[in-house]
Amino acid sequence: MTETETKKSLSFEDFRAEVLNDYKIAITNRECSLLGRREVLTGKAKFGIFGDGKEVPQLAMAKAFKNGDFRSGYYRDQTFMMAIGQLTIQQFFAGLYGHSDLEHDPMSAGRQMGGHFATHSLDENGNWKNLTQQKNSSADISPTAGQMPRLLGLAQASKIYRNITGIENKTNFSINGNEVAWGTIGNASTSEGLFFETINAAGVLQVPMVMSVWDDDYGISVHARYQTTKENISEILKGFQRDENAKGYEIITVKGWDYPELVSAYERASEIARTEHVPVLMHVYQLTQPQGHSTSGSHERYKNADRLSWEAEYDCIAQMRKWMLENNIAGEDVLAAIDEQAKKDALEGKKAAWAAYVNPIKEEQKELVAILNSVAAQSDNKVFIEKQIADLSSIKEPIRKDLLITARKVLRMVVKENGKNALSQWITSYTEKIQPKYSSHLFSQSDKNVYSVKEVLPQYDENAEDVDGRMVIRNNFDAIFSKYPETLVFGEDCGNIGDVNQGLEGMQDKYGDFRVCDAGIREATILGQGIGMAMRGLRPIAEIQYLDYLLYAIQIMSDDLATLQYRTSGRQKAPLIIRTRGHRLEGIWHSGSPMGMIINAIRGIHVLVPRNMTKAAGFYNTLLETDEPALVIECLNGYRLKEKMPVNLGEFKTPIGVVETIKEGSDITLVSYGSTLRIVEQAAKELLEAGIDAEIIDVQSLLPFDINHDIVKSVAKTNRLLVIDEDVPGGASAFILQNILDEQNAYKHLDSKPETLTAKAHRPSYGTDGDYFSKPSAEDIYEKVYAIMHEAKPNDYTELY
Secondary structure (H helix, E strand, O other), rough: OOOOOOHHOHHHHHHHHHHHHHHHHHHHHHHHHHHHHHHHHHHOOOOOOOOOOOHHHHHOOOOOOOOOEEOOOOOHHHHHHHHHHOOHHHHHHHHHHHHHHHOOOOOOOOOOOOOOOOOOOOOOOOOEOOOOHHOEEEOOOOOOOOOOHHHHHHHHHHHHHHOOOOOOOOOOOOOOOOOEEEEEEEEHHOOOOHHHHHHHHHHHHHOOEEEEEEEOEEEEOOOOHOOOOOHHHHOOOHEEEEEOOEOOEEEEEEEEEOOOHHHHHHHHHHHHHHHHOOEEEEEEEOOOOOOOOHOOOOOOOOOOOOHHHHHHHHHHHHHHHHHHHHOOOOOOHHHHHHHHHHHHHHHHHHHOOOOHHHHHHHHHHHHHHHHHHHHHHOOHHHHOOOOOOHHHOOOOOOHHHHHHHHHHHHHHHHHOOHHHHHHHHHHHHHHHHHHHHHHHHOOOOOOHHHHHHHOOOOOOOOOOOOHHHHHHHHHHHHHHHHOOOEEEEEEEOOOOOOOOOOOOOOOHHOOOOOEEOOOOOHHHHHHHHHHHHHHOOOEEEOOOOHHHHHHOOHHHHHHHHOOOHHHHOOOOOOOOOOEEEEEEOOOOOOOOOOOOHHHHHHOOOOOEEOOOHHHHHHHHHHHHHOOOOEEEEOOOOOOOOOOEEEOOOOEOOOOOOOOEEEOOOOOOEEEEOHHHHHHHHHEEEEEHHHHOEEEEOOOOOEEEOOOOOOHHHHHHHHHHHHHHEOOOOHHHHHHHHHHHHOOOHHHHOOOOOOOEEEEHHHHHOOOOHHHHHHOOOHHHHHHHHHHHHHHOOOOOOOOOO
């Protein structure tokens, strides 16, 4: 039982039954861990990392965990997942084998290593389920402490739901903010900066978060003396303890083998976090790790005899067993029977999982062998093909790789024969059927994806005035906050002063400091706030002050947000909007454009690069009608440039993945984005004076890129191509060029070599001259285009240098 009355209201028999059930869950998980290690060592599974040694505290945590709550944990929590009814033995082993069917491995459909757990927040169509009627686990990631920033947002969502009016009808996400976010982490991983950043932020925000540290004294083979000052995380965090004078944490320490004390401690932690919205740190110490860190090595290599002896005695299950015997809860015969049944259940679950994994592939193996036999019968290479058939047939437990290797090798042998068609058709259809099992849901496949929103043009009065671009973005945010009560924005300087460029001026006064709020200087957890809140039905806009500072958060964006839909096979989502500003200003730290790094690190997040504030506002309007995450990079030097004020604020929409031709021409296609376009336009005017008519295309969106393949249509007309970018050489320009040449096959239309013009390989130097000598200038663009035209028509365009 995981949600029970207190012991005082239970009869002894009810209490005894509950304890025995807990013991059964614990010992079953131990057997799963032991069997799992063997499966790795025999080669059926590739890697194993298990929760043995942590079973009893996880049982206690599960008892306090209620419907609507969320877990954000790490890869040891299998007992907890079984205790809340979200993991079966067979599913545990299916994850270990990497079963690519979501019905068998609901955690990740084989996309993650075993031990990475998740529940389904979405149905098969990508629609939200009622999260308050189920126990929830956000999808785990492997990077240590990477789960921490998301945990902060999951907890903050409860605070938002409790304090913001207008979203009371969101009862499928929260019941008055009563939900707790539960974090788990290994003691060594508390050395990571993300842990400390999150701990500090949660203390500042006062959110309902219970953070459990499973402390077994080691981080893989490295002892706590090398990990943590004083070898004690709760000791060094004592300054966070709340008192009558200051808000902070409640800090609870408890031995990891003491079952009754653990249950009591977690009940207390749950009550504090749930009712008071105070974060709680649970330091669960004196834990063990009976099989070592993972199947990659044995802990006997780094633990001495005394430590191993202590671990055998203070193993949490052994101590729970001892407590049950001493308190006459069960006799040795009862516990032995449970032990025996657990072994049987784990073994049967393992066998069932393996059969479910391998049997479909065996059927596919039979199907292919039949086709190959037919092909061989009519082939001049019959002898060689039969050898391939024999080798494939001899594999008793095939994987899909085996099938395709054989099929593709045989195809080479019959490429000029009649049997080719049947085999090539099988390979094509098989790949089309199987590939999505490993590649689907990088982006949303629901009817709310970015392609579902159609363009709506901004509308203007006849006498529309020219205003600073920041006024367009500000007024559009005003319309957004009025239209969508679940939207909120937060970041450094977002609240009181309305962001550093005043694109949020006056918004905090109008909508309150829960919806428009300042955040500390902590980019990773600003992202984490957004991820967690978006996973709970809110529509957060997380602001990173400058594009250069995105590097602090790129790991969270890459490992967590970008992979969320993919690693859950479409069963979780976080439609977070990340707002930042960048590109051409002056200086190393405020004008960088590391776009190549960004677009290659965050596949799974849309990357939008509007050239002005109206385009940016349109992107925000579009994104709020979708269920996908995106990064919007506003032009840092565009806030004071003049734009017309639209009248349909909050309604006009910039299409995502669609380029725009902002000047037509016949001689060469110039492709760029963002602030650089203004320089391209200047150069194009000067080129006209030399008789060169350039067509200018604004990419607008790097991910996705030109979904209608409009750029190749331009190249077909001009027969020349230049990509201009302020990223380093080989950065976004290489990405753009690869798409145009490889995806759109524009090479067919080129009469000149396609070229790129980029910034220098270093960060931009400070000052106006620093910008001029670091990034493409109008003169650079002019001369590059002129040189291309000179190569094509040397008599018309005399060489400049």
